[in-house]
Amino acid sequence: MALSRLSSRSNTFLKPAITALPSSIRRHVSTDSSPITIETAVPFTSHLCESPSRSVETSSEEILAFFRDMARMRRMEIAADSLYKAKLIRGFCHLYDGQEALAVGMEAAITRKDAIITSYRDHCTFIGRGGKLVDAFSELMGRKTGCSHGKGGSMHFYKKDASFYGGHGIVGAQIPLGCGLAFAQKYNKDEAVTFALYGDGAANQGQLFEALNISALWDLPAILVCENNHYGMGTATWRSAKSPAYFKRGDYVPGLKVDGMDALAVKQACKFAKEHALKNGPIILEMDTYRYHGHSMSDPGSTYRTRDEISGVRQVRDPIERVRKLLLSHDIATEKELKDMEKEIRKEVDDAVAQAKESPVPDASELFTNMYVKDCGVESFGADRKELKVTLP
C-alpha cells in the first residue's frame, strides 16, 4: 500500500540514525504543532464536484491525538464486547471497531458548533464529540449516571452541548432529522454544518432521497455521510443495491468517495465538504470503511463473510495501525511510547468500566420523568397500580 511505501521512503535515511542515538538524548513523544503534509494513500473519487487535494495538512500533535483517540475508542468497544458477554450490557449493542478513523477524522475538521447525527452505531461518535467513557459505559449498563440517565441505552447516546444529536434506532430515520438540523442552522444563520451519518443499508431508504431533495432545493448546509462498511447486517452491498456507488446516488447532489480507514483522508474530505456545504448546499460523502465485529453482538459476523476477509482488512487497512506507522516513520513517537500510551488507555477504560459498574441504577420514579416538559399533573401507573402510582410533576 502507498503508506508502506511512504514509511520505507523516509525510514531508509532517518531510522538508522535515530536508533544509533543513546537513549538519554532521544527526544520524548513530539507534541509539535508545526505542519506536516501527508499524502493520502487512496485518491478521492468525485461526482459532480472537484476532488480535494490528496495532500493533507496536519501536525504531529494531531496525528498523536488521532492515535490516542482511536486507541481509546477501540478499547472501549472491546470492553463493551466483554461486558455484553458478561450480560452487563443487554439488548442491542452495535460496535464501531474498525471504523474509528471516521469519528476522529471528522472531529479534526469541524467545530463543536457543527452538528453530528448518526444511527445506532454511536458509541465512538459520542466519545469523539467529547463524551466521557464513564458516561458511555454507565448508559450501556443502564445506570442513572449514563448520558441519557439509563433511559436510552446503546442506541440513544446524545450530547446536546457538543451538538451531538444521537443515537437513533430506526435505520435511516436520522437523515430527515439531520436535514432538519441543517435547516435550523440556516434559519439561525449559524454558519455551521450538519453531518448526517448513515450506513450502506440505510442508503436505500426513501426518506434519504426525500430529505436530499429538500436539502438541495433549499440549499441546506447538510452533509450526508454514508459509512459504507459493505454489509447491511447480513446483506452485502452488491446484494442490496443496484448501484453501490453511494456517492453517486445523489444524482444532482455532488458526492465524494473517501477511504474511510484513513483518518487524514476523512479529515480532508470533511473539511472540503464543510466548505462546500456552506456555499453550495448538500454533498454526499461515501466513506469506504469496515467493521470487524458483526452487525451487533448477536451477529457473529462470519456467516456472510469469511474470516480471511476480516483478518485481511485488519492487516492491511486497520486505521490505528496506519496511524501508528505514520507516527513511527515521522519519529513523532517510538514503539515503546505508543505501547505505553495504549497501556494507559487500557487502564483508563478499565477504570471507567469499574466506575460505571459501581454506579446506581435509576429509581422507580425515573420511569415517569422526562415524558413531557413540565408534566401536566396526570397520574401514571406502572405495572403494579398500588406501588408505582405517580403523579407526573
Added chain:
Amino acid sequence: MSSIIHGAGAATTTLSTFNSIDSKILVAPSRTNLSVRSQRYIVAGSDASKKKNFVSGLRVRHSQKLIPNAVATKEADTSASTGHELLLFEALQEGLEEEMDRDPHVCVMGEDVGHYGGSYKVTKGLADKFGDLRVLDTPICENAFTGMGIGAAMTGLRPVIEGMNMGFLLLAFNQISNNCGMLHYTSGGQFTIPVVIRGPGGVGRQLGAEHSQRLESYFQSIPGIQMVACSTPYNAKGLMKAAIRSENPVILFEHVLLYNLKEKIPDEDYICNLEEAEMVRPGEHITILTYSRMRYHVMQAAKTLVNKGYDPEVIDIRSLKPFDLHTIGNSVKKTHRVLIVEECMRTGGIGASLTAAINENFHDYLDSPVMCLSSQDVPTPYAGTLEEWTVVQPAQIVTAVEQLCQ
C-alpha cells in the same frame, strides 16, 4: 335554580385548577364561566334529589318553557367584550400569525402552505408576510419533512408541521412515534421537541376512504405527545396558540367540515389550556363526552333531548391525550351516567380508551355502564347514504340517552 349554581360551581372549580402552560399568559375565563350564559338555563326537572327520580319528569312540565335552542343564543350577549367575528380557519390563521409575530422561532412547513395559501387557507397570506424561510412549501414527502421539523425542533426552532390531510401523516408515523414522542425521554431530557403537527382529519363529505381517516386513535398510545382537537373558532385559536407555546410535541386535530364555522372571538390575546375539557352545556341527567365535529351532532341531539325533558351535560373533551379526568370526573360524580360520542372507529378509538379510563377511575359513581357511540369499523364509503350511516347521527344519540336514562 340549584342546578344552575351547581353548573356554575363546577365551572369555577375547573377554572381554579387549570394547569397553565405558562403562568404569565393571560388565560381568559372559559366561555362557560360567563354569567350570562348560565343564567339562561331554565332546566327541566331540577329536583334536589337527582339520583333516580328525574324519570318522573319525563313529561314536559307545564311550568317550564320549551327550549328551542339547547345552546345559549348570542343576540343578547351584552356582557361579552367587543370581539370580532370570523370563521374557524381564519381563527387558526390568526393564532398562527400572532405566534409567528411574537416568536421568530416559529415556522410553518407543509405542502402548499406558502404561495398557495394552504389547501384550507389556514396559512393564507403568511408567506407574503414572513417570507419563504418561515413559511416553507415542501415537496410531497411527509416522512422527510416531518423528520426535518423534528430535527429543527431539537435545536430550538418551533415548527408547525401541516399534514394536508391527517391521513397523510401515516407516512410520517415513524418520525412522529419514535422521534417526536420519544426523544425527550431517551435523551434523558436533553432535547425538547416543541413541534405542532396539525391538519384536517375526520369524515368529510364523500371524500372517500383514504381521505376520511381519524388518526387520533392511531396516535393515542404514543408516549410523550399531547393531542388536542379543536371544534370552535374560539378554541381553535386558543389551542393553536397554546400548542405553539408548549414545549411538548402537540398534535392538533382539526376537522374538514368545521373550517367554515363562524363565531365571535375576543380581541385580546388568549390561549386555551391544552389539557382542559370544555363544558359546553351543564346538565344533570347524563354526561355526554364528545370532541370535534360530533360536538355539533350532540348539541343537535341535545335540543331534542331537552324538549323531551332530559338535561344532558355536554362536555367537549378537547384534550385527547391526556384526558381531562378532573372535569370528566366531576361531571360523572354529578350525573352518574356517561355517553361518549365520537367519530373514531369503535375498535381502539378514543372512546374505547375513555371508557376504560372512566370505568377504572369512577366506577363507584356510575349507575349504568358507560356507552360509547362511535363510527362503524369500516372504511368510509363514498356513497352519501352509506357515509351517513358510518358516522354517529343525532337520532342515535337521542336513542342512546333514552336507553341509558331508563
